[in-house]
Amino acid sequence: MIEPRHEASGRKLRFEIFRYNPVDPSSHPHMDTFELGETPYMTLFIALHRIREEQDPSLQFDFSCRSAVCGSCGLLINGRPGLACHTRTADLPDTIRLHPLPVFKLIGDLSVDTGSWFRQMAQRVESWIHEKVPFDPKAQEARMDDDLARAIYEGERCIECGCCVASCGVANVRPQFVGPAGMNRIARFMMDPRDERTDSEWFDVVSSDEGVFGCVGLMACHDICPKGLPLLEVYAYLRRKMLAKVMTPLAREAEPSKRQSSKM
């Protein structure tokens, strides 16, 4: 059998990891401590694998791609949401505390169910192209301006890791809040010229305090997003659109009285 080689780089890391199995009545939430020699270029993903392989095979955590693409490995790293595969231990202190992401349903230890949350969000905001005319397979492909296509693609880069939602103060206390990932999804379809939902229809989805006006502007989501999505701009775009929807009829109503007063 070939022994795995782990060249230590000097530091001994101490991992304090949240443990709890919600389906086991004998389990209770607590922290377990593990020690590991740091190796060059070690990520949290590598460290967690080594802990599971060498010290505790029952440790639960999620991963798939190892390259910040699948969005599975989100967790709290010393209190801050991040991706295990995208975080180098060299950037962290000797003691590393790991917790599961809040907001999402806990599966066990560091593993959470982000899928159910994102599914209910997608259903609420109806995140698919709404066309009013029936699809014509013989019609020419619709052309799209390059800059607009790039802006839509920017929104599509979300990997649904849940880090922005976990970092959001409002999402943590208000379960119905659509959250930054939901706002990003809404903006993506609102920008898309193929989606024929009117501003009034969008207003019903976005404008309550469960939508864009529920955000209190802490903007941790913008700082945390591992893909660097411009969530600050997303919120500003949605607010501008919704305010324009409210203000335009008010301005029209004000118009005749302005004329009357100018006549006086």
Ligand code: FES
């Ligand atoms: S394992 Fe896929 S994003 Fe980290």
